[in-house]
Amino acid sequence: xxxxxxKSVFWALAFSVVLVFSAQSQSENSPSRDxxxxxxxxxxxxTNAKAYDWLRFLSLQIGGRLSGxxxxxxxxxxxxxxxxxxxxxxxxxxxxxxxxxxRGAPEYAxxxxxxxxxxxxxxxxxxGSVATPSIGLKAKVIxxxxxEELEKLGRRVIEGKIVFYNRPMNPQTIQTFDAYGxxxxxxxxxxxxxxxxxxxxxxxxxxxxxxxxFPHTGSMSYGESPINSRIPAAAISTNGADLLSATLRLNPxxxxxxxQNCRAFPDVKSYNVIxxxxxxxxxxxxxxxxxxxxxxxxxDGAHDDGAGVVQSIEVLRTLKAIGYKPKRTLRAxxxxxxxxxxxGAREYASESESLGxxxxxxxxxxxxxxxxxxxxxxxxxQNFERLQKWSALFYPYFTDRFExxxxxxxVGPLKSQGTVLAGLRPDSxxxxxxxxxxxxxxxxxxxxxxxxxxxxxxxxLYLIDTYGxxxxxx
Amino acid sequence: xxxxxxKSVFWALAFSVVLVFSAQSQSENSPSRDxxxxxxxxxxxxTNAKAYDWLRFLSLQIGGRLSGxxxxxxxxxxxxxxxxxxxxxxxxxxxxxxxxxxRGAPEYAxxxxxxxxxxxxxxxxxxGSVATPSIGLKAKVIxxxxxEELEKLGRRVIEGKIVFYNRPMNPQTIQTFDAYGxxxxxxxxxxxxxxxxxxxxxxxxxxxxxxxxFPHTGSMSYGESPINSRIPAAAISTNGADLLSATLRLNPxxxxxxxQNCRAFPDVKSYNVIxxxxxxxxxxxxxxxxxxxxxxxxxDGAHDDGAGVVQSIEVLRTLKAIGYKPKRTLRAxxxxxxxxxxxGAREYASESESLGxxxxxxxxxxxxxxxxxxxxxxxxxQNFERLQKWSALFYPYFTDRFExxxxxxxVGPLKSQGTVLAGLRPDSxxxxxxxxxxxxxxxxxxxxxxxxxxxxxxxxLYLIDTYGxxxxxx
Numbered sequence: 025x026x027x028x029x030x031k032s033v034f035w036a037l038a039f040s041v042v043l044v045f046s047a048q049s050q051s052e053n054s055p056s057r058d059x060x061x062x063x064x065x066x067x068x069x070x071t072n073a074k075a076y077d078w079l080r081f082l083s084l085q086i087g088g089r090l091s092g093x094x095x096x097x098x099x100x101x102x103x104x105x106x107x108x109x110x111x112x113x114x115x116x117x118x119x120x121x122x123x124x125x126x127r128g129a130p131e132y133a134x135x136x137x138x139x140x141x142x143x144x145x146x147x148x149x150x151x152g153s154v155a156t157p158s159i160g161l162k163a164k165v166i167x168x169x170x171x172e173e174l175e176k177l178g179r180r181v182i183e184g185k186i187v188f189y190n191r192p193m194n195p196q197t198i199q200t201f202d203a204y205g206x207x208x209x210x211x212x213x214x215x216x217x218x219x220x221x222x223x224x225x226x227x228x229x230x231x232x233x234x235x236x237x238f239p240h241t242g243s244m245s246y247g248e249s250p251i252n253s254r255i256p257a258a259a260i261s262t263n264g265a266d267l268l269s270a271t272l273r274l275n276p277x278x279x280x281x282x283x284q285n286c287r288a289f290p291d292v293k294s295y296n297v298i299x300x301x302x303x304x305x306x307x308x309x310x311x312x313x314x315x316x317x318x319x320x321x322x323x324d325g326a327h328d329d330g331a332g333v334v335q336s337i338e339v340l341r342t343l344k345a346i347g348y349k350p351k352r353t354l355r356a357x358x359x360x361x362x363x364x365x366x367x368g369a370r371e372y373a374s375e376s377e378s379l380g381x382x383x384x385x386x387x388x389x390x391x392x393x394x395x396x397x398x399x400x401x402x403x404x405x406q407n408f409e410r411l412q413k414w415s416a417l418f419y420p421y422f423t424d425r426f427e428x429x430x431x432x433x434x435v436g437p438l439k440s441q442g443t444v445l446a447g448l449r450p451d452s453x454x455x456x457x458x459x460x461x462x463x464x465x466x467x468x469x470x471x472x473x474x475x476x477x478x479x480x481x482x483x484x485l486y487l488i489d490t491y492g493x494x495x496x497x498x
Numbered sequence: 499x500x501x502x503x504x505k506s507v508f509w510a511l512a513f514s515v516v517l518v519f520s521a522q523s524q525s526e527n528s529p530s531r532d533x534x535x536x537x538x539x540x541x542x543x544x545t546n547a548k549a550y551d552w553l554r555f556l557s558l559q560i561g562g563r564l565s566g567x568x569x570x571x572x573x574x575x576x577x578x579x580x581x582x583x584x585x586x587x588x589x590x591x592x593x594x595x596x597x598x599x600x601r602g603a604p605e606y607a608x609x610x611x612x613x614x615x616x617x618x619x620x621x622x623x624x625x626g627s628v629a630t631p632s633i634g635l636k637a638k639v640i641x642x643x644x645x646e647e648l649e650k651l652g653r654r655v656i657e658g659k660i661v662f663y664n665r666p667m668n669p670q671t672i673q674t675f676d677a678y679g680x681x682x683x684x685x686x687x688x689x690x691x692x693x694x695x696x697x698x699x700x701x702x703x704x705x706x707x708x709x710x711x712f713p714h715t716g717s718m719s720y721g722e723s724p725i726n727s728r729i730p731a732a733a734i735s736t737n738g739a740d741l742l743s744a745t746l747r748l749n750p751x752x753x754x755x756x757x758q759n760c761r762a763f764p765d766v767k768s769y770n771v772i773x774x775x776x777x778x779x780x781x782x783x784x785x786x787x788x789x790x791x792x793x794x795x796x797x798d799g800a801h802d803d804g805a806g807v808v809q810s811i812e813v814l815r816t817l818k819a820i821g822y823k824p825k826r827t828l829r830a831x832x833x834x835x836x837x838x839x840x841x842g843a844r845e846y847a848s849e850s851e852s853l854g855x856x857x858x859x860x861x862x863x864x865x866x867x868x869x870x871x872x873x874x875x876x877x878x879x880q881n882f883e884r885l886q887k888w889s890a891l892f893y894p895y896f897t898d899r900f901e902x903x904x905x906x907x908x909v910g911p912l913k914s915q916g917t918v919l920a921g922l923r924p925d926s927x928x929x930x931x932x933x934x935x936x937x938x939x940x941x942x943x944x945x946x947x948x949x950x951x952x953x954x955x956x957x958x959l960y961l962i963d964t965y966g967x968x969x970x971x972x
Contacts, residue, residue, distance in 0.1 A: 454944050
């Protein structure tokens with residue numbers, strides 16, 4: 025394409041929307057001032073943001089940072105030093121005990137159609153899984169499309185076998201997080217359920233819409249089941265799953281071998297990392313912006329959730345850079361252990377409760393560093409109606425989709441304080457290509473897309489700070 | 499992120515918009531039928547699309563396909579065979595004479611701060627440029643930020659030098675096509691203007707917001723200036739431009755050497771490729787969906803405009819697959835020579851005029867295969883108001899940004915028929931990372947994002963076919 029899109033028409037249209045908003049808005053708002061403030065925020069972020077440089081360090085110099093790992097502690101130290109350099113009012117670490125699960129030597133797997141005729145396939149142990157016996161595990165395979173098939177097949181069919189969960193994410197579901205939600209029970213509860221029917225192991229199709237060779241890990245749980253009933257569980261790449269499924273159709277006697285060496289250790293001490301700008305008028309009213317500092321050990325966690333971490337810090341940098349002094353206290357909280365425990369989020373909320381703090385608003389970015397499309401809010405329909413009016417201000421920035429009904433895992437525990445919760449919603453199409461795999465790497469993050477997210481977050485926080493999170497306070 | 503976004507809330511919201519639309523809509527529309535038809539279109543495309551496979555062949559088996567090249571002719575043959583396989587009513591080639599400009603041996607460039615102290619930098623000849631002398635061209639450099647600086651500096655400063663145009667794309671401009679439009683005069687007219695002041699060559703900063711090592715080519719023109727006044731012009735990568743600029747600040751005596759071997763040949767014969775489904779009720783009313791088949795010779799032209807080509811074909815495949823029989827004639831037109839001549843588009847419009855055809859609508863995809871955000875329309879404000887009501891139908895597909903004021907270069911010449919024109923508008927953030935460079939490659943296209951564009955295009959054509967392009971006809 026070489027033709028220029030008509031610029032004046034675009035701006036005419038953009039401003040007409042702002043003007044419409046102006047005419048309709050309540051007296052609490054002063055749209056032209058707000059539009060100018062957003063412009064100032066976006067200009068600062070898109071020109072001088074440090075988020076991409078911070079993400080490069082977090083991804084390439086530190087790398088995957090699973091809770092309890094050396095890398096997680098390096099990430100604590102690094103982000104603390106970044107926050108310190110911003111000259112905030114307060115930077116501190118909040119101790120929290122976290123699980124320590126270690127992958128050990130790389131996994132190995134193959135299927136065998138006849139003695140000596142084997143094909144290796146890429147797998148990765150699910151987070152929290154037990155190891156296989158040290159010589160590995162080999163058994164026939166029973167393929168199912170989900171947990172609900174187990175009962176129908178029964179112990180007679182399943183006992184002694186490896187259950188292969190192969191329900192794919194639905195490509196017809198446009199919002200990919202919904203497609204993920206409709207499959208992830210296989211990963212989370214697959215081993216627990218299959219063990220009840222005597223399965224000896226579990227292989228799960230990776231939660232990925234793309235056909236490729238990356239296996240995707242993620243959390244799983246044995247619930248309260250006895251230690252000796254726990255069977256090993258691994259994810260297989262989507263290409264591997266298709267290959268295994270086709271092979272099983274040709275030869276149902278195909279056996280599967282896998283070996284994994286993962287192990288859980290006692291909990292270790294780690295930290296949430298917190299940076300704060302004290303509110304100038306209502307210091308007791310706290311606004312949080314955050315993401316999670318831990319990641320899985322595959323890839324370097326650039327999208328999940330390095331992006332949310334550096335965007336949250338960028339919000340503080342940008343607002344300081346333009347000289348904005350929040351009326352309410354603004355905290356960047358970098359939560360530890362979202363992936364396999366949510367301990368950081370629970371500790372933060374629980375300590376906040378003990379201190380009698382009052383969180384009015386908490387915004388999370390944990391859906392990747394892609395072009396932002398808008399926000400989701402967890403609040404009353406009445407309040408959402410009020411917040412939604414602000415979306416017109418985000419139209420010129422292509423981030424004006426405001427929806428009711430979600431936020432994020434790490435801000436969730438604050439809900440008991442009555443906090444209005446929100447989540448940044450980037451474009452979801454590529455997220456699961458990367459999620460929890462070796463393909464979640466820094467080179468897959470676009471600088472502008474990352475920065476647009478940070479600017480949108482800073483803009484929303486400015487509006488919340490100015491007009492209040494729930495009901496107008498001034 | 500692991501928490502599922504609340505699905506029921508999402509759908510409740512999505513449908514509430516459709517219902518609002520339903521209540522407000524004119525009698526011409528039957529929203530629930532339309533919503534179901536769009537769902538059927540999207541389901542078909544997202545499940546069975548062939549667009550990605552076609553693009554793989556076009557990109558990896560054929561590659562860059564500049565007008566007049568062997569690859570361009572291979573692309574004509576390939577897409578014709580693809581259209582033939584769809585079982586359309588008519589598939590044909592429309593002959594058109596196109597320019598043939600050939601890059602020749604790779605370009606070479608360095609700057610020299612002192613005799614023997616040289617640093618190579620990545621450049622690429624601009625499309626249409628003359629070659630340097632066979633021993634290359636070496637001269638001092640004068641850096642400017644745009645054409646307007648030339649007059650101020652005057653012949654005294656510029657004569658005998660290489661003019662280095664270094665105005666960067668503005669990172670604060672959110673719609674990157676606007677940032678491109680504000681810089682591209684340097685590339686298009688830089689050589690023509692600099693030659694008037696006695697410059698011996700031109701180096702232009704690549705039209706790319708990213709800092710990297712890819713030089714980006716693109717069309718330039720000498721206008722009607724005499725052959726012997728034409729000076730060679732090349733693009734330098736953004737990193738190269740920053741390096742050269744910093745070096746010039748330290749040492750204004752720095753010289754620049756470059757050698758390029760490009761050459762223009764006489765025009766050659768090529769083709770637009772056209773596939774048609776005859777209208778069942780109004781066969782004389784033609785709707786076009788198209789992209790351009792040629793690309794630059796760098797990279798493999800996957801985004802520009804392989805994406806638009808395969809999306810246009812996919813529209814026909816999808817509509818046939820769901821059994822939809824258009825009332826109006828629907829043509830996929832794969833235009834030749836958009837990049838350096840627009841000859842295919844002009845030929846198509848001019849032949850259409852001769853035949854007395856009536857094009858009611860023409861939709862172009864030529865902004866990359868990224869997640870679609872919406873459409874732009876070139877029509878009257880009154881008609882746009884009518885079309886805009888359809889945007890609610892695209893809300894569940896995240897493609898509901900309808901704007902007045904643009905379409906595309908290849909459908910442009912149809913405007914004289916009074917045709918309503920439109921362009922697909924994908925997310926623009928990454929487009930110029932790839933555009934006209936070695937970085938425009940198949941691996942940079944996401945399958946789902948490409949397919950969502952095709953489904954949106956098919957959906958818009960369904961609505962146009964059902965309700966008419968300009969005023970209700972039934």
